[in-house]
Amino acid sequence: MLSQQREKIDQLDQQIVALLEERMTVVTEVARIKAENQxxxxxxxxxxxxxxxxxxxxxxxxxxxxxxxxxxxxxxxSKNYQRKTNGK
Ligand SMILES: O=C(O)C(=O)C[C@]1(C(=O)O)C=C[C@@H](O)C=C1
Structure with missing residues (x-):
């Protein structure tokens, strides 16, 4: 009944996770730069x-x-992650 829609959702989730990982990688850089520059x-x-x-x-x-x-x-x-990664 819902299998087609759920398959589509699964595919989209895979793409979203890949993009979120890319975003988090950039956020990690931002956190480092912010820490270095206070x-x-x-x-x-x-x-x-x-x-x-x-x-x-x-x-x-x-x-x-x-x-x-x-x-x-x-x-x-993102902010919570940055605080954690910067040890705050
Ligand atoms: O751009 C920044 O300064 C970030 O820290 C990244 C980010 C975001 O996740 O987009 C997170 C926190 C800031 O308040 C604004 C934006």
Whole structure:
């Protein structure tokens, strides 16, 4: 009954995980640079600009809020990861 949809979801998840791993690799570099330069992990202006861009990228309005929520969660996780990796 749901097998076709779940197969598609599984394929998409594989792509999303690969992209998230790539993103985390860049975030790791950002964390290192911030630690070396004693910069704050939170950059509110960057987050605002990023979320505005995300809203712009979403083509179907009905998904906009949900996708923005995913990004808000991701930013939180990114900051927690950076704090952990920088030993804070
Ligand atoms: O761009 C940065 O300064 C980051 O630390 C990366 C990132 C992100 O995950 O996109 C995370 C935390 C900041 O508040 C803003 C953005």
């Amino acid at each position: 910069l704050a992990i939170l950059d509110g202006q960057r987050e605002e600009a990023l979320l505005a861009k995300i809203r712009h990228y979403v083509k179907d309005d009905q998904y906009e809020e949900s996708i923005v929520e995913v990004y808000q969660a991701m930013l939180l996780i």
